[in-house]
Amino acid sequence: MSAAPVIRLDGVSLSLGGRPILDRLTFDVPARGVTALIGPNGAGKSVTLRVIDGLLRPDSGAVRVGPGRTAFVFQRTALIRASAAANVALALGPLKLSRRDRRERVAAALARVGLFERAGDAATRFSGGEQQRLALARAWALRPTLLLLDEPTASLDPAATAVVEDLVAEMARAGTAVLLVSHNLGQVARLAERAIVLDAGRAVEQGPTRTILPSPRTPEARAYLTGELPWTSYAAAS
Amino acid sequence: MDLLRRGVLSLALAAGLAAAVPARAEPPSIVVASTTSTEQSGLFKHILPLFKDKTGIEVKVVALGTGQALDAARRGDADVVLVHDRAAEDKFVAEGFAKARKDVMYNDFVVIGPKADPAGIKGAGLQDAFRKLAEAKAPFVSRGDRSGTHSAELRAWKEAGVDLAAQKGDWYRDVGQGMGPALNTASALNAYILADRGTWLSFKNRGELTVLVEGDSKLFNPYGVMLVNPEKHPTVKVKEGQAFIDWLVSPEGQTAIANYKIGGEPLFFPSADKAGK
Amino acid sequence: MTETLHETFARLWTLDRDVIAIAWLSLRVSLTAVGLGLLFGIPLGSLVAVARFPGRDALVAVLNAFMGLPPVIVGLVLYLLLSRSGPLGGLGLLFTPGAMVAAQAVLATPLVAALTRQVVADAEAHLGEPLRSLRLSAPRRALVLIYDVRFSLVTAGLAAFGRAISEIGAVLVVGGNIDGHTRTMTTAISLETQKGDLSLALALGVVLMGLVLTVNAAAALLRGHAARAYG
Secondary structure, eight states: OOSSOOEEEEEEEEEETTEEEEEEEEEOOOOSSEEEOOOOTTSSSSHHHHHHHHOOSSEEEEEOOOOOOOOEEEESOOOOOOOOHHHHHHHHTTTTOOOHHHHHHHHHHHHHTOOOGGGSSSSSOHHHHHHHHHHHHHHTTOSEEEEEESTTTTTTHHHHHHHHHHHHHHHHHOEEEEEEEEEHHHHHHHOSSSSEETTTTEEEEEEEEHHHSSOSSSSSHHHHTTTTTHHHHHHHHO | HHHHHHHHHHHHHHHHHOOOOOOOOOOOEEEEEHHHHHHHTOOOOOOOHHHHHHHEEEEEEEEOOOHHHHHHHHHHHHHSSEEEEEHHHHHHHHSSSSSEEEEEEEEEEOOOOOOOOOOOOOOHHHHHHHHHHHHHHEEEEEEOSSSSHHHHHHHHHHHHTHHHHOOOOOTTEEEOOOHHHHHEEEEEEEEHHHHHHHHHHHOOOOOOOEEEEEOOOOGGEEEEEEEEEETTTTTHHHHHHHHHHHHHHHHHHHHHHTTTTEEEESSSOOOOOHHOO | OHHHHHHHHHHHTTOOOHHHHHHHHHHHHHHHHHHHHHHHHHHHHHHHHHHHOOTTHHHHHHHHTHHHHHHHHHHHHHHHHHHSSTGGGGGGTSSSSHHHHHHHHHHHHHHHHHHHHHHHHHHHHHHHHHHHHHHHHHHHOOOOHHHHHHHHHHHHHHHHHHHHHHOOHHHHHHHHHOOOTTTTTTHHHHHHHHOOOOOHHHHHHHHHHHHHHHHHHHHHHHHHHHHHHHH
16 A cells, blocks of 8 residues: 555546446555455446546546556456467567567466466367456466456356456465456455445445445445345455 | 468468469450350351361350440450341441441341241241231230341331331230340240241250241341451451451351251351352 | 250260369359458458448448349449440450459459458457457457457358359350350350250259359358367
């Protein structure tokens, strides 16, 4: 928390199709550790990630991200009909790398997610868990300073979820700042040190997960968190 | 980005391969605009190899109606025209699109109709026959395509005193096609039709049709050949085109024409020496 | 009818080298035209799928409409262009296989473009945002999308090939159906029909169907293999 934040949103507003999505959204994300972005459906979490990544331009307000590269792992893995290695290499296209460096980076990233032996296999034939690991490998190969995750385990079974969580934790330990959007509050408790609660396009509450999850202060945060009763107790216990 | 490069490369390669149609060195060749009846009679298949053996010149025949063939030549899309509509040919020369016209050969028209001959024209003269056809309102198929045969048919109606514009009705079928399709239609409808003997002899789908009127001097069908005037179209291959015309009217070419027979019957009769040059 | 059919199959065995030459010309012309159609149609279709520019909707409508462009009109327009008196007469293409390739390429391109637009737009719907997130340039994104749908584009190529090899209106007008030079399967079939030689026409038709089936079977094999490999 001492270093400069990797993300700083200041009064960001955005309407899509005439509907206001973000409303003077303001928050910082520290340059280390995992920060969770939580809130009910429609609160603007995914749009916030897209604004941070530059995929959407806010109507007003300031967005500062960096320094360094940002990687974005989407809820629906975006793999093309090619080998696993080619899918990872795709991310390295804009980087000025020698052929050898590129090959080595791809191999290292695949090895890190345990898919090295499957480098030549068709990515679109992978299981859901493998596809999400491959997406993480692609992010990893970029050596980002910031990793944006949009519900990365939403459609995975518990075992695959655990593997992905381990990988995210490892990346965070290695020094990448992570901003995680997730409805899985157990996951948020396991991975994130800080949480930002979004409601109707505004950050209604933020702070350490160990205080926010069991005892939210604002009524909006409380409504969201208690709406998922079993998770609250689980999160409180962990 | 290896895979992208590979993808683009293979696509380009495929397109390139497909586009690399082997371009053989073409022998000297000319384009002859001629008529469907000449083409479909099979005459060209018989005489052109002889001409090519002698001169090495390849003759590419585009078969159209006489009117279309002359139009194509007017646009400069042919080097030589070989057609059969004397009036239209004379006009072509008068307009300056050709410097001269030469007689090559002739065949004759025949009036074809169902064996039952409901209009009763068998053995009649052309004039009589066409008058009877109009009176009986017997089904009749017309080429309707500004071809030489079409012109001959229109002349026949006129000479028979039939005012087509006033008298034609359901019985008169204008198909707007070549000799072959018109004969196919007539065969299907059991209708009467004016056809050139050459196409009729080589026509296989006759059904109930047979020759009913022939031998009338008005059925005489002369073919003329013309070199397109190079002053109108400089792209005309004068040397090769003239060689073809000279060969056609030479004793050798004339013999080749006379020797083309189907079932022992000649289809065309050489006329270069008769009509004079 | 049965007599004609019987004769047809009897004559299939006696088809001579002329027929093989005609079939080969048809194949060459149509494959070249499809190659050109892919070369122009794929970038055009992708551009329309991915880029946003004024008049794009109109262009999409035109492409869709041109899928059904009447061959005879293409033939006529090309004839007037390629005629010695036309603006492109100097090329000397009229009544050559080159003119037939051009005509069929004009027929194939909108078909390929419209089908490409469809599949690339679908791919863009789920890959577009991630690819932009990877900071790939617009042309590179388009290439990735095209690469992603490459097996679907086989279908576009097939559709174009089917249209090219089976059309007669355009090749007849710009090719002239010259024996030994621009006579294709379709114009030969038409000519034999006109001559009333229906069994020969039908025999040629059987050969044409064989050609089309062979090309389709080869493409189906390729696609099947790809589907097994990539899902």
